[in-house]
Amino acid sequence: AQKITQTQPGMFVQEKEAVTLDCTYDTSDPSYGLFWYKQPSSGEMIFLIYQGSYDQQNATEGRYSLNFQKARKSANLVISASQLGDSAMYFCAMRAGRLAFGKGNQVVVIP
């Protein structure tokens, strides 16, 4: 069975600072994908970044990067130069067959 763990409490982040959101996962499947989604207060789920289990390099997409440590089964999201619009819930998800989501991390960016 797949398990995604996001245990950080809600975070306040200063604008322009970087923030790291933790995600650990558990699966026995050697082939899997890791995703991060953003859910602002308006409710939509926005795809941010993807990392495949066989990818050698960490994924990056603009200000988002995924710190993938396979041996530790962690896939942390790093948001650089935080902006007010980054305030949202962030969900880590893993696909090994079906897509399973963690409980989310709340981020509030303050000016």
Added chain:
Amino acid sequence: DSGVTQTPKHLITATGQRVTLRCSPRSGDLSVYWYQQSLDQGLQFLIQYYNGEERAKGNILERFSAQQFPDLHSELNLSSLELGDSALYFCASSEDLGETQYFGPGTRLLVL
């Protein structure tokens, strides 16, 4: 804008009623997924269709059913509604099996 559309945006109904949620996937996407998001259960996978056929089932109640039509749009039918069915229902689509899923804006269902 992900390109996935869902209607209606909001739905308020009474217990015991039946509702239909509609989803149009991104152009070219063959796979459609339905999810339920509630405060206590988080984001739960309900069901997946690929090119008109059911591919995977998650935590979908027997009172719920779905289908994907030849034009690839999908509908989620919720019947005998209970208070606990109040949630945000998402549709997502992907180009193929195992590809990145793009979510629609969701339908907020409130059962009174």
